[in-house]
Amino acid sequence: MPSIQKRYEKATFSEERLRHVIETLRGFVDKFERGNEDTFKNLRLGFVQGAFEQVVSRASIFFYLQFEGYVGQIFGWEVATYWSLMVAHNLYLDMQDRNELGRMSIIDSQAKERKMRRILDDPEIDEALKIVAMQKIRMEPKKKGWTVPENFYHFYNGRVTNFGGRGRERREVTSYDCALSRWLVDTDYSFKFKFGIHLAQNTEAAIMAILDDLETGRGKMWADFDFDDGYTMEPVRWGEIYSNLKREMDNVDMWLIMNGERPRFSLPRFGI
Numbered sequence: 001m002p003s004i005q006k007r008y009e010k011a012t013f014s015e016e017r018l019r020h021v022i023e024t025l026r027g028f029v030d031k032f033e034r035g036n037e038d039t040f041k042n043l044r045l046g047f048v049q050g051a052f053e054q055v056v057s058r059a060s061i062f063f064y065l066q067f068e069g070y071v072g073q074i075f076g077w078e079v080a081t082y083w084s085l086m087v088a089h090n091l092y093l094d095m096q097d098r099n100e101l102g103r104m105s106i107i108d109s110q111a112k113e114r115k116m117r118r119i120l121d122d123p124e125i126d127e128a129l130k131i132v133a134m135q136k137i138r139m140e141p142k143k144k145g146w147t148v149p150e151n152f153y154h155f156y157n158g159r160v161t162n163f164g165g166r167g168r169e170r171r172e173v174t175s176y177d178c179a180l181s182r183w184l185v186d187t188d189y190s191f192k193f194k195f196g197i198h199l200a201q202n203t204e205a206a207i208m209a210i211l212d213d214l215e216t217g218r219g220k221m222w223a224d225f226d227f228d229d230g231y232t233m234e235p236v237r238w239g240e241i242y243s244n245l246k247r248e249m250d251n252v253d254m255w256l257i258m259n260g261e262r263p264r265f266s267l268p269r270f271g272i
Helices: 004-010 015-045 052-075 077-097 108-121 127-139 152-157 179-185 189-216 219-224 238-258
Strands: 103-105 147-149 159-162 172-176
Touching: 015 052, 015 189, 052 077, 052 189, 052 238, 077 152, 077 179, 077 189, 077 238, 108 127, 152 238, 172 179, 172 238, 179 189, 179 238
Parallel strands: none
Antiparallel strands: 103 147, 159 172
């Protein structure tokens, strides 16, 4: 993968083009904020159907995708991936602070390991009692249905899930149950609104950071980000995950319909 610094150097602009990029990024923010004001007015007058929260949440997704796509076209897709991760991680921390995250499934052995880890890390428990307590945990019968608050990897990437078929006929959704997946199909509109608000805030913060870097010449600091640090594979942009989710969910629905079953996701045919 070419380094982010080389990508940035390739995107060294003339003063006129740099001014155009800055104006475009600022325009994304202005357009989003004006759009929300217009949406509120139109909803109040009855010109737009649906809840304000739903409309704003959809606008937030489009705001982010527009931002990511533009950064990728101008600075390269490695830089876009960097900012995708930054936006997502800050969004994750915001939702974590407010206890708004989803939960992820874990197997029995993982649940027991977590319980034993808490006992080991507790300085107030005597060492002999720790051994007894851990032995009791090991002897507990196996259980299903363990869930814990999701970590960032699950929030960003979800998990591969099969919705029917075997072998070549398997119909999988690669990033099922990630935050974007839940935004697409969850009927909890409270989650959709909170996710959308946090996404918009962090997208705007990323744009402000990029503008500051461009105006002060600090953009080369983006080269300090190392995709090998903490990742077993090259990360994927959230916009790419979003597109794959829609395609794979549509494929699952078509396969179910062809087999005489009801569709699972029923995503809108048009729009985002």
